[in-house]
Amino acid sequence: METKTAKLIDGKAIAAKIQTELSAVIRELQPQIGRPPGLAVLMVGDNPGSAAYVRGKERACANVGIASFGRHFPTETTQAELESVIAALNCDERVDGILVQLPLPDHLDAVTLLHQIDPDKDVDGLHPVNLGRLVRGEPGLRSCTPYGVMRLLQEYEIPLKGKQAVVLGRSILVGKPMALMLLEADATVTIAHSRSHDLKAIANNADILITAVGRPNLIDALLIKPGAVVIDVGINRVTDSSGNSRLVGDVNFDSAKSVAGFITPVPGGVGPMTVAMLLQNTVSSYSVHRR
Secondary structure, three states, rough: OOOOEEEEOOOHHHHHHHHHHHHHHHHHHHHHOOOOEEEEEEEOOOHHHHHHHHHHHHHHHHOOEEEEEEEEOOOOOOOOHHHHHHHHHHHHHOOOOOEEOOOOOOOOOOOHHHHHHOOHEEEOOOOOOHHHHHOOOOOOOOOHHHHHHHHHHHHOOOOOOEEEEEEOOOOOHHHHHHHHHHHOOOOOEEOOOOOOOOHHHHOOOOOOOEOOOOOOEEEEEOOOOOOOEEEEOOOOOEHHHHHHHOEOOOOEEEEHHHOOEEEOOOOOOOHHHHHHHHHHHHHHHHOOOOO
């Protein structure tokens, strides 16, 4: 008997497609606007993971024609210094997007810094004004990771209207905006989290299961409705008995792929889309300047 295997949702390929589209948009708009789009990524300290993310974002900017105005600050940089830099970038007409790379050193208040960013330059989509626009269904910059998930579902022509969608995780970064975007697309949405009772029953009801909790191999075949779409937002570094480390998601991929209809891998699924939608938000902010 033939073993059923889920169709793979290739985030890397869709992210490359988006970059190609954005590059064409920039080539068209740049003569009208008189400058390229600009993105400023602010990083504080020497977290190696953050440094790698920032390098990846800067490479992606270069690929599509976005100018980078990134700044790398020493660990001891003060809150007042960063707020002053953000105020200057808010007024800088060359800069369409501002992003503060997290995590920050403990002495800095990330939420207060986020609130200082002009909402129309908030390419992370996390300013209260942009979250409010999302709640109200108004146009605005959207949180990059859930925005990327929605684009993947659209690219693979996965219907959402009337479907049961379950979001595991309630963070302001992914879970809450994800639920709102699915609701906006006419899905019936349930949010589950660490305090939810009978996770198996909740997950088994999902036509679309999106997990963003940061627990490796939390989801296996027993928690997945046959034929469901499984989107794994989790990124967890695990080390095997030989001392080799690798990235895995929240989903036990080998178990889940025998039950799911569609599934995202980790890495290569949602991760590349987060950067692609950061670029998309920057170009969206830029495009309002067209004459």
